[in-house]
Structures are given as C-alpha cells and as structure tokens.
Amino acid sequence: MLFTLTVLAVTALLFALNKVRSDVVALCALIALLTGGILSPTEALSGFSNPVVIMMAGLFIVGGAIVQTGLAKMVSSRLMTLAGQSELRLFLLVMLVTGFTGAFISNTGTVALMLPIVVSMANTAGVSPRRLLMPLAFASSLGIMTLISTPPNLVIDETLREAGRPGLSFFSFLPVGLICLAVGTVVLLPLSRWLLKDKEASDTANRRQGKSLGQLVREYGIAESVSRAVVGRSSQVIGQSIAELDIRQRYGLTVLEVRRERSHIPPFVGMGNKFRDISQTLATPDVRLQEGDIVYLSGSEEQAAHFAKEGGLTLSFEGSGLDFYNIGMAEIVLLRQSKFVGRRLSESGFRSKYSINVLAVRRGNDYILDNLPNVKLQAGDVLLIQGTWPNIGRLSNDEEHWVVLGQPLAEAARVTFDYKAPLAAVIMVGMICTMVFDFIPVAPVTAVLGASVLMILTGCFRSVEAAYKTINWETIVLIAAMMPMSVALEKTGASDYVAQTLVNGLGSMGSLALLAGIYFTTSLLTMFISNTATAVLMAPIALASAQSAAISPVPLLFAVAVSASMCFASPFSTPPNALVMKAGRYTFMDYVRVGLPLQIVIGIVMTIILPLLFPF
DSSP states (O other): OHHHHHHHHHHHHHHTOOOHHHHHHHHHHHHHHTTTSSSSSHHGGHHHHHOOHHHHHHHHHHHHHHTTTTHEEEEEEHOOOTTTTTTTHHHHHHHHHHHHHHHTSOOOHHHHHHHHHHHHHHHTOOOOOOOHHHHHHHHHOOOOOOOTTHHHHHHHHHHHHHTSOOOTTTTTTTHHHHHHHHHHHHHHHHHHHSSSSTTHEEEEEETTOOOOOHHHHHHGGGGEEEEEEEETTTOTTOBBHHHHHHHHHHHHOOOEEEEEEEEOOOOTTTTTTTOOOEEEOOOTTTOBOOTOOOOEEEEEHHHHHHHHHHTTTTEEEEEEEOSSSEEEEEEEEEEOOTTTSSSSSSGGHHHHHHOOOOEEEEEETEEESSGGGBBBOTTEEEEEEEEEEHHHHHHGGGGEEEOOOOOHHHHHHHHHOOOHHHHHHHHHHHHHHHHHOOTOOOOOOHHHHHHHHHHHHSSSOOOOHHHHSOOOOOHHHHHHHHHHHHHHHHHHHHHHHHHHHHHHHGGGGHHHHHHHHHHHHHHHHHHSSSSHHHHHHHHHHHHHHHHHTTTTTTTHHHHHHHHHHOOOOOTTSSHHHHTTTTTOOOOHHHEEEEEEEHHHHHHHHHHHHHHHHHHH
C-alpha cells in the first residue's frame, strides 16, 4: 500500500511541476507499478484496451472529420448568430448547449463533438479557445440531469435496486443537474477570465506565419483573371485533350484545373441534391474533356469569351471560383544558383517534370500574370505555383533551385471539403442516435468506431493518414496509462482504507457530517481513480453507512454519484478533462487553479442541497 501511495504522490507532484510531458509521467508511473509487482502485465495494459480509451480515439477522428468537412464552421456560424461578438454570451452559450447535450449523450462524446465547434466559434469571435475549452469540459460533467448522463448515476441506481429499494427514474437527477450547471456557470465565468489569461499572448505569438490561400489569391489578383467554362452536351471540345486544344498558344489562356462533380448518393428527402463528389484534376496535356466538366481558365475576359464561343462552352465569371480540395497553391523563391535562372518559363519544364502550373511571377513590387510563357526568370523571382498538394510538398525536396515559402502542407490540412459536410452530419447524427436510444442494440464504442470508419471511407478526410493525425495520442496514452492506477489502489487496499477511515470518523457526528464525509471522500478519490470505479467503490460504503445510521441511503448515494462526476481538479480524472488538455494547452496546475475552487464550491452547495431534495 505504501509503495502505491508513494508512486501516486510522485506522479501528482510531477504533473504539478509540468517539467515532463504528462503522458511520459503516466507511463513512468505504470512502469513503476509493474516493476514493483503491484500490477501484472495484463492489469497494467488493461487501460489500452478499455472501451472508453478506444472510444476517445474514435471520437477524435469523428471530431476531425467535423472540422475537415467544414461542418464545425457551419454549426459554429449558426451559434454565433445567437452569441454575436459578446464573450459573455458566447461563454453562456457554450455552457448551456454543452450542459443540456451532456444530459442525453455521454460527456466524452459531447466534448469530442463540441470541441471543434467551440474552437471555431472562439476564432470567429477573436476569443482565446483557452477561455472556453475548460468550461466546455466542465459543463459536460455539470449537466447530470438524466439517469444516463454519467456512469456513476447508473451505479447508484443499481445499488438501490440490489438493496431491494425502488430504482431511480430517468429524470431523478434533473433538479441536481440544473443546480450544478447554474452554480458551475456562475463560478466559472470569473475563474476562466482571471486564471486562463497567462498564455493568451503566447497563443497570438504562436499563430502560424505565412500567407493563407485566400491571401495569395487576393495578392496576385488571380480572382480578377479567372473564368469558368462549362462543357455542354453539344460542345466541340468533348473528347479532346488539353494538348490538342492548344489553349495557351491559340487563346493566350492558362487552364488552371478541370473539375468534375458527380452526385453518387441519392438525396435525402428535404435536403435536395447535396450529396455529391468533386474531382479536381490539374490541367495536364493528356486530360480529355467530358460533358459536364468545369474548366477554370486564367486570362482576359476577351480571350476566354473567344475560346468559349469557338468551343461551344458556357462561360461565367464568379470571383476567383477556386477551391483547394485536391489542388493547392504556394510560393517559391528562385535561388541564384538555380538552373531555371535565365530561362523562359515555357522552357522550364515545371509542368512536365513537376506537374506544376506557374500562375504568376512576383518580381520586386511587380506582379506578372500576362504572357507568362515568354517571361525570362531571374534570381529572387517569387513564383506562384499550382498543383496537387503532394506535388507541392515534393518541391521542398529540391532546395538547390528554390525555397518554398510558408508551410503549404500545413495549409492543405486546413482545407475543408465543404461539399462533404451534409454527409458528415448524417454520420454524426446516426452515431448520436445509436448512443442515445437503448432499443438500438449497439454498444457506444461500436457506434463511435463505426462512425469514424465511415468518415474515412466516405472521403471526409484527405487520406487515412490525415484521419490518424487527428488523434491526440498524448491524451490517449495519458488516460490509458493512468487507468490501472485505480486497480493498484484497490488491489493494495489503499482506496478502501482511505474511504473507510474518513467515513467511520464522521459517522458519529450526524447525518449531514456523514453525507459531507462521503461526498468529499469520493471527490478526493476521483482525482486519482476513474469516476466510475470510485462510484463502484463508494456506493456500498454509502449504503452501509446509511443502514448503520438508520437513515435513507438516497441522499448519501446521490452524494457519491454527484461527487464522482464533479471532479475538475485533475486532467485525468474524467475523459472530458483530458480531451481538451492539448487543444487548450492546459497544464496540470491550470486544472487545479480553476477546477479545485469549482469542485469545492459545488461540494459545499450539494452538501446543503441534497438533504433538502432527498431527506434523510
């Protein structure tokens, strides 16, 4: 027992000092318990196969798809119409929406789905996400308004039934949840403002440097020179390749891309023809045009109109008209020793060798967009290039001739497949319904894994690798490595010893003192053991204590359920706390500074309120 408590104390100290990454600290604690013989290898690794951990990984993928398809931005823009630019209204909106959503969906699922939406809302409103993500996690736990909102609620219901007493109804926790959410909102509003400011300056300093795709389009004036030509059924260009049409030489136009849109999923009733697939193809010489193709051209309106008239295409001008799903843009600077210096652009072989288009050349303060094939390249020229994202990425390997400006692949990761947003919404709603309705015989972890795989298979991610990158492995390892700590505390009798000692010491001081003892003992244990495991441990003790004191066990069991859910002073006590840790760049002490006062206030309020709602 002493060895286990020592490992726990050292682990907590290292978390507080924040000198070593939290996942590494958790792994070191796990190794210590293994080498000390406290845990067997099976017990030590049980956290990595725990359904909650697997579900968290799947939820990261689902959340990533919500961002990648632009669904998060769409939802956040709708919510922003309610909040406006007011930080107070934004905070209240996050607390209320999350709290009431968490009443019907697991708090882990609620946070995973809300996290990208809240980040998008914060960025839109110009508020640091740090100010909202920790309240988001806490609100998901505060909204314990139904029997299914958290596992500890189900634990005490089962304890009552096994004791031969009536079970709880679905909304037995409604008054408790409403009070917790109201108190939590009042307490968190000043705490999140006062205590989560220290990194806002660094947040701004760490924002990425370089130009966005939209900035490049505006700077080079690409928008003003782009036209959109649609290949109709009777067009003469059908079946001809780009090389055969010789558009650049005959019309002085540059073909930027050929886009094909196909509807491949039957539309849902009331949604219209929204489920479609978009294929972007770089205009290489061998690309043959088909009916329905959309050809994006760069050049003057007169030249574009001439080409459209001769080819039988329908022409339109609509701003830049450019999207960057599979094709992107970047800037490269030609070095003095580059072999391309002194050559005309038509002789450079950019398109044939690198599958890259050159859209413009910036030379000093001048932007060259016309007659590009005859432009003789000079050292220091900045070339605006276009190509598929992998081809742009490969340009960084050829640093002898140029330097790629910015981080084009990082920019590619921010490109949203907005045409996939309706499909992502359907998958997400299906997952939520499967988790909410008991008559659907599918476990929550199965629903989440199914949704994450569907997001990948339906193209909501650029690639499988992009989906894996959305998983926050530091959080996954932290939770998985800390879960066996509860096994060690139970196995050595440490948790039972602490619980029995505190409760027995307060039993003679009256019912209210006994309830307070059970509440704060459970709250203490939940900081180091999962809330479900703590509830399982403390529920029989609360029942036995009530029987010994000849009082109703209901308020004591409610104290167990509420305190097990209201643990905010540690990032690994509940999955929602861990989910926002990386995104909000929180440290262990951030949770202590904000979460511990909230945890204490909620504890005091519940100690007073529970006997009033459920008399002894």
